[in-house]
Amino acid sequence: MLLKNVRTFAPQDLGSVDIFVGYSKVLAVESSIGSMPIETKTFDLSNFILTPGLIDLHVHFAGAGGEGGPLFRAEPLSVSSLLESGITTAVGLLGTDSYARSVMEVLQKAYALEAQGISTYIFTGSYKIPPITITGDVAVDIIAIEKVLGLKAAIADHRSSHPTVEEFMRLASQVRVAGILSGKVGIFHLHVGTCPDPLYIVRETNKRTSIPLYHFLPTHMNRNEAILEEALKFALEGGNVDFTAISDMNCPQAYEAVIHLLEAGVPLDRITVSSDAGGSSPLFDSEGHLLDVRITTPEDLMTQFLRMLDVIGPEKALAVFSTNPAERLGLGCKGKIEVGFDADFLIFDNTWNLAGVVAKGRLVWGKI
Structure with a gap:
């Protein structure tokens, strides 16, 4: 595949370039590439914009939910729902329900989506401690199963x-040792609720064990204004934070949360945004009674990306949605458009409407 004359954000602005793709990789990025000696599909993208694909590090692609009873169980996501939202890499995980659902179910859905064209990974565990795993051991899951990050x-x-x-420290130690032995980062991905001092247990573990903060990734850190301030404090201390791209809940929007942290002096590379797609976003009253349940969708991620793009520009927005997630997860060949990287691209028209998606070197969605 040869993409000609395309305005490219890699995420840095490369201007108009030609990009040659083969064997699912970027093989060349040059100002001009002539005719090729092999059969090549050539696309003139003079009126289009090219970016890396979005990397969603928190998506319930095997389904989740269940608060409110069986009628509120979210269905598994289709590959088309991810692709039309610009997601070329997705990390799956369990939600509240680890009784009727399993990590093995998430793993099998990851393999199915991979076969349909996108890149997939998973987290073992769920809400519960002791954790639900595939092999019976957190460290073995991470070491032995390639997709488990x-x-x-x-x-x-x-x-x-x-x-x-003490329980949390032992789990964090398992994650760190498994990361060391497997060559992975070893992420302890933390669903954070609204209890007071929500990150106390993380700080205490870091203080008592010296386990580096980069292993911990708290998410949903824009649930409310108080949690957002905790995110700011943690990021200024050197931690990484993830915001959730829910567009219609009564909470700070992800793009607003990102701007708030940047204006307070948080380095850009400590911030990511994920969709929580396929999960539930339950609303409880002050006494803990369930009032409503919203099933989250992948399109929220693209909505927040476009809103952020308008405020901070494509280079910084792409860092939050592509480059930073790749680096956080240790995916060394994703999140950028560079020679040797995976050919995962989004093709936008000049007004930033998504026109096509290239995943692993193939046009898998849209028409160009």
């Missing part, structure tokens, strides 16, 4: 297992 657990939430610091 780390562990998910819930903290500071009425639906969590309310682990002690």
Whole structure:
């Protein structure tokens, strides 16, 4: 595949360039590439914009939810729902329900989506501690199963297992050792609720064990203004934070949260945004009664990306949605348009409407 004359943000602005793709990789990025000695599909993209694909590091692609009963169980996501939202790499995980759902189910859905064209990974675990795993051991899951990048657990939430610091420390140690032995980053991905001092257990573990903060990735850190301030504090201390791209809930929008942190002096590379797609966003009253449940969708991620793009420009917005997630997860060949990187691209028209998606070197969605 040869893409000609396309305005490219890699995420840095490369201007108009030609990009040659083969064997799912970017093979050349040059100002002009002539005719090729092999059969090549050539696309003139003079009126289009090219970016890296979005990397969604928190998506319930096997389905989740269940608060409110069986009628509120979210269905598994289709590959088309991800692609039309610009997602070329997705990391799946369990939600509240780890009784009727399993990590193995998430893994099998990851393989199915991979076969349909996108790149997939998963987190083992769920809300519960002790964690639900595939092999019976957190570290073995991370070491032995290529798609497993780390562990998910819930903290500071009425639906969590309310682990002690000692329990949490032991799990964090397992994640770190597994990362070291597997050559992965080893991510302890944390669903954060709204309890007071929500990241206390993370800080205490870091203080007592010296396990580096980069292993911990708290998400949903824009649930409300108080949690957003906790995100700011943690990021200024050197931690990484992830915001959720829910567009119609009564909480700070992800793009607003990102701007708030940047204006307060947080380095851009400590911030990511994910969709929480396929999960539920339940609303409880002050006494803990369930009032409503919204099933989240992948399109929220693209909505927040476009809103952020308008405020901080494509280079910084792409860092938050592509480059930073790739680096956070240790995906060394994703998140940028460079020679040797995976050919995962989004093709926009000049007004930033998504026109096509290239994943692993193939046009898998849209028409150009």
